[in-house]
Amino acid sequence: MKNRGVENSIADVEVTAGQDARVILSGRLDAASVAANWARVVEPLRQGRAAATDIDASGVEYCDGAGVGLLIELRRIAARNGGQATIHGLPAKLAPLVEMASLDDPTVCALDPPPPAPVLVRVGRSASELLRDALQMITFTGEVIAALCWAIRHPRQVRWRDVRMVAEKAGVNALPVASLLGALVGAIVAYQTAAPLRNFGADADVYVADIIAVAVLRELGPLITAILAAGRTGSAFAAEVGTMKVTEELDALSTMGLSPVRFLIVPRVLATVLVLPFLCVFVNLISIAGGYAVFASLGYPWATFWRRTLEVVNYVDLLGGLFKMLVFALLVAAIGCQRGLVTKQGPGAVGDSTTRAVVTGIVLIIAADWLLGAAYFRLGI
Amino acid sequence: MNERAANPAGEPLIRVDDFVAEYDGRLVLDHVSLEIKRGEVFVIAGGSGCGKTTLLKHMIGLCKPAGGRILIDGCDIGQAAGAELACLLRRIGVAYQGGALFGSLTVLENVRLPLEEHTDLPPDAIDMIAVSKLKLVGLEDALHKLPAELSGGMTKRAALARAIALDPQIVFLDEPSAGLDPITSAELDALILRLAGLLHTTFVIVSHELPSIFAIADRVVILDAATKTVVALGPPAELRDHCPNESVRAFLTRRPPTTTHLAPPRNECRGLQATGDYP
Incomplete structure (x- = not known):
C-alpha cells in the first residue's frame, strides 16, 4: 500500500505486506503541513498494523512542535503494534529537539483521563462529604452562638463600623428592589384572589383586603425579604469571605490571633439580624399598598380596605412575621458566611460557594418557614 | 553568564521606540527606547514599581502606549488591530507570574x-x-x-x-522565578536556557531575581522608578562590574545603594553599552 502525491505533501508512506512500513518525510514539518498531511501519514500505519517503521527524515528542512508531534505519533503507533520506529537522517540541528520532546516509552503516555471511580466509591464519597458538611455546619453554629454571646457580653469590642456598613448594604441598598418585589407580589395576590372570591358572591371580592393583610404580614413579607436577602446578602457574604479565604486573609487573621468568626462573621450576622426586620416591615407596607392598588381598581374605597385590614390582623400577626424574619435573617447571614469559610482553592471555588450559599439559604428558609408555620398552628397563633 | 550561544549582532526582533506609558494620567515609563535581538534571552529588571511589568504588558499588546511605539518584527503592536493583531499575537507566547492556567x-x-x-x-x-x-x-x-x-x-x-x-517566535515570561525555592528556580532557569537553545526562540523575561538574571540573560535592561526610564542596558556581568552608575552596580550586587534610586547620570550606561566601551 502506497500513499503519496497530495498538494503540500511532506511525506511518502509505504506499508509493505511484511508488516514493515517506510515513511519518507521532507520539507517543512509545521502546523499547516502537518495538519494537511496527518491523516494521510498516520492512518495507513494504523490500519496496516505496521510494527517496524523506518522514518527517513533526511529531507526535513524545518520541524516545529507539530512535526515533533507527528514523529511521536509514528513512534507510538509502532510501539502499539509491538515494534519500534527508527528515525534516521534527521538534520543535526533538529535532532536535540525531537529527542528532548520524545517520550522514553511512547506507550506509557496515557492520554485518556483516569477512569471514574466505581459507583459505590462515588456514593460513599458523596455521603462522606454530606456528613462532613453537616458537621461543619454544626460546629459553625456553635461557634456563631458562642461569638454572639461574647458580643452581648462585650458590646464595645464588636466592630460596629463594619456592622453599620453591612447593614447599609443589606438593608438600605436593598430598598429599591424590595419595594418593587413587595408591590408586585401584593398586586399579584390581590389579582389571584379576587377572581375566585367572586364565585362566592358579587361583593365577596371585598375579602381581598383580608387575604392580603394576613398573607403579607404572616407569610409573604418575611418570605420575600428572606429570599431577596439570600440572593443579595447571603451570596455577597459567601463571595467576600470566600475570596478572603482564597487570598489567605483568613489565615492572616488567625495568625494575628484574631478569630475570623468574631472579626468577620459577628458583624455580618448582627447587621443582618438587626436590619432585615426593618426591611421586612417596609416590604409589608409596600406589599399591602400594591394589594390596595388592585383593591381600589375593583371599586372599593380606602376606608373599606383600612377597616377590613384592622379587623382581620393584630399585633400577633405582625410580631409572628417579624420573628420568622429574625430566624430567616440569622439563617441567611450564617449560611452565607459559613459557605464562604469553607471555600476551597481554585478560580471556581468562590463561585461554587456563592451558589451553595444561595441554594442552601433558600432551602433552609423554606424548611424553617414550614417548621414555624406548624408551630404557630399548634400554638394557635 | 550562560553558555548558550546568543546572537548579539542579530537583527532586532522587538524595537521599543521612544515609548511612554501612563496609567490614568500617571506617568509610569518615560521615553524608553531599546532593541531586543532575535534569539536572545533578554531580561527586564529594576526595583519594585519601576515599570517592568508595564513594559511587558505593552509589548504583548495588553495596553496601548501613551507615546512612542513598540515594533514586533516591524509591526506596531500598539496600532495593530483585527487580523494583523491576531497574526502578531499568534507569534508570541506569554507565561504570567501566577501561571494563569485555566x-x-x-x-x-x-x-x-x-x-x-x-x-x-x-x-x-x-x-x-x-x-x-x-x-x-x-x-x-x-x-x-x-x-x-x-x-x-x-x-x-x-x-x-x-x-x-x-x-512562538517570542516568549514573554513575567517573574518566572518569583515565589520558587532556589533549587526549583535554578531548574526553571536551566529549562528556559534549554528551550531557548532547542527552539531558537527569543525570550523576554521580567525578573528581579539576581541569580536568575546572571544565569540566563544575554542582556538586561535596568529600569528606574525615579527617572521612569532606562538607566542601564547590557550583559549583566558587564553592568555589574563596569557600569559607571553606582546604583546599577549596587542593584546587581544586591547592596543597599548610597542614593535612593537608580538615578542618573541619565543614559550613562546606555551610552557605554551602545559603543561596547566599558571602562
Whole structure:
C-alpha cells in the first residue's frame, strides 16, 4: 500500500505486506503541513498494523512542535503494534529537539483521563462529604452562638463600623428592589384572589383586603425579604469571605490571633439580624399598598380596605412575621458566611460557594418557614 | 553568564521606540527606547514599581502606549488591530507570574487550548504536540492534573508549556522565578536556557531575581522608578562590574545603594553599552 502525491505533501508512506512500513518525510514539518498531511501519514500505519517503521527524515528542512508531534505519533503507533520506529537522517540541528520532546516509552503516555471511580466509591464519597458538611455546619453554629454571646457580653469590642456598613448594604441598598418585589407580589395576590372570591358572591371580592393583610404580614413579607436577602446578602457574604479565604486573609487573621468568626462573621450576622426586620416591615407596607392598588381598581374605597385590614390582623400577626424574619435573617447571614469559610482553592471555588450559599439559604428558609408555620398552628397563633 | 550561544549582532526582533506609558494620567515609563535581538534571552529588571511589568504588558499588546511605539518584527503592536493583531499575537507566547492556567482544565487541556483555537490540526495531532511540549518542560506525568493540584514550580512549567504550544517566535515570561525555592528556580532557569537553545526562540523575561538574571540573560535592561526610564542596558556581568552608575552596580550586587534610586547620570550606561566601551 502506497500513499503519496497530495498538494503540500511532506511525506511518502509505504506499508509493505511484511508488516514493515517506510515513511519518507521532507520539507517543512509545521502546523499547516502537518495538519494537511496527518491523516494521510498516520492512518495507513494504523490500519496496516505496521510494527517496524523506518522514518527517513533526511529531507526535513524545518520541524516545529507539530512535526515533533507527528514523529511521536509514528513512534507510538509502532510501539502499539509491538515494534519500534527508527528515525534516521534527521538534520543535526533538529535532532536535540525531537529527542528532548520524545517520550522514553511512547506507550506509557496515557492520554485518556483516569477512569471514574466505581459507583459505590462515588456514593460513599458523596455521603462522606454530606456528613462532613453537616458537621461543619454544626460546629459553625456553635461557634456563631458562642461569638454572639461574647458580643452581648462585650458590646464595645464588636466592630460596629463594619456592622453599620453591612447593614447599609443589606438593608438600605436593598430598598429599591424590595419595594418593587413587595408591590408586585401584593398586586399579584390581590389579582389571584379576587377572581375566585367572586364565585362566592358579587361583593365577596371585598375579602381581598383580608387575604392580603394576613398573607403579607404572616407569610409573604418575611418570605420575600428572606429570599431577596439570600440572593443579595447571603451570596455577597459567601463571595467576600470566600475570596478572603482564597487570598489567605483568613489565615492572616488567625495568625494575628484574631478569630475570623468574631472579626468577620459577628458583624455580618448582627447587621443582618438587626436590619432585615426593618426591611421586612417596609416590604409589608409596600406589599399591602400594591394589594390596595388592585383593591381600589375593583371599586372599593380606602376606608373599606383600612377597616377590613384592622379587623382581620393584630399585633400577633405582625410580631409572628417579624420573628420568622429574625430566624430567616440569622439563617441567611450564617449560611452565607459559613459557605464562604469553607471555600476551597481554585478560580471556581468562590463561585461554587456563592451558589451553595444561595441554594442552601433558600432551602433552609423554606424548611424553617414550614417548621414555624406548624408551630404557630399548634400554638394557635 | 550562560553558555548558550546568543546572537548579539542579530537583527532586532522587538524595537521599543521612544515609548511612554501612563496609567490614568500617571506617568509610569518615560521615553524608553531599546532593541531586543532575535534569539536572545533578554531580561527586564529594576526595583519594585519601576515599570517592568508595564513594559511587558505593552509589548504583548495588553495596553496601548501613551507615546512612542513598540515594533514586533516591524509591526506596531500598539496600532495593530483585527487580523494583523491576531497574526502578531499568534507569534508570541506569554507565561504570567501566577501561571494563569485555566483552573477548570487539566494541564493537558490547558496546553491543547491554543492549538485547538489557532490550528487546523486533528485532535490526535494536538494531543501529541501538547504531550511533546509537556515533555519538554518535564510535566509528562502530570497531564491530567488540575492546576490546583500543581506545586508552584509545576505551575510555572505548565504555563511555559502553554506559552510555547504554538512555537512562538517570542516568549514573554513575567517573574518566572518569583515565589520558587532556589533549587526549583535554578531548574526553571536551566529549562528556559534549554528551550531557548532547542527552539531558537527569543525570550523576554521580567525578573528581579539576581541569580536568575546572571544565569540566563544575554542582556538586561535596568529600569528606574525615579527617572521612569532606562538607566542601564547590557550583559549583566558587564553592568555589574563596569557600569559607571553606582546604583546599577549596587542593584546587581544586591547592596543597599548610597542614593535612593537608580538615578542618573541619565543614559550613562546606555551610552557605554551602545559603543561596547566599558571602562
